[in-house]
Amino acid sequence: MGEHARILVVDDDESIRTVLATVLEETGYAVDTVGCGKETIEKTKTSFYNLAFIDIRLPDMEGTEVLARMKETAPKIRKIIITGYPSLQNAVEALHKGAHAYIMKPFDMVEILSTAEEQLKKQEEERKYGKEKITEFIETRVKELEEERTAMQNKPR
């Protein structure tokens, strides 16, 4: 899954968008980039992404607001906040608003790649778990219906 995952990079700094996209693409991911919160919301309405790197400070809105709005447009996406202004309050707020991880600028690309890999793995596990739960529910329900049918058939008329 990791090699073909789709990643969205959200940062108003063009150099950061370029290097992140280049390194992520080189690693095998499909990458799109946007420079503001509004574009992020629009993009996630029309395209599917497994994961997003989101700068905490964007020109039109805070990264935490983007996180909150993405709950509607991309509920399954793994969200990683990147920040050049680290503080405990920022981290807590980001995690509270739905971020899955928090990385500080200037970041180490090795950390970026390992965090992406780790988050995609978690997403895959959740997907599998979800699938297993659905299968389990269907199997249980089928068994219950069969039992009900047998009971009905055996009922003396």
Added chain:
Amino acid sequence: MVGHDLRDPLTGISGAAYYLKMKLGPKAEKRMIQMLEIIEKDIQYSNKIITELMDYSREIRLELTETTPKSIIAESISLIRIPEKVQLADSTLNEPKIKIDIDKMKRVFANFIKNAVEAMPQGGKLTISSRASSNNVEFMLIDSGVGMTKEVSEKIWTPFFTTKAKGMGLGLAICRRIIEAHQGKISVESIVGEGTTFTITIPIEPRTRVEGGERVWVNMPESLLSTTTKA
């Protein structure tokens, strides 16, 4: 947020250097790798400067936790590599119990210990002691280093003043802000060629300025209030 804006270009440079190193691979010409490593090292140094500037300009928020003079000094010493030629005599006491922001005060003491070590390039002795006096605890750090002239010792708390070849001159200014945030004070006595004594006095329990909490906020210096924000 100046720090955020300064870290953006560093992030771009760092990412580009990583990409080049990745593409060049281990077989690249030795000098090319060396140049890329210089870029990486200087990014780290620039980031350290930004962190210092931000630490100096941002408001200080204390998270008070109970500890002892001995414990805080032991933790601070563990952060610094003390050379063999420097003899360390730590006679700080286990009493009284004090309420301080451990992380911040650890940084303060580590800074003074590091400075003392650097003031004794030929070796010497660093003595650290503590004593309780009324509602305060007094820490004394005495080194037998090169010492300072009166002119220098009067300026050491001034932001951006430094006698070091590499350094922003914010270390001691940040330390003083942290001590003052604890409603404490610091003084220095120094004799050229004989050594320096720093005395740090902090209340056993700083008065909190927030009802029902253990937090203290200290406003940032007025000179640094005019920071720019991202468009």
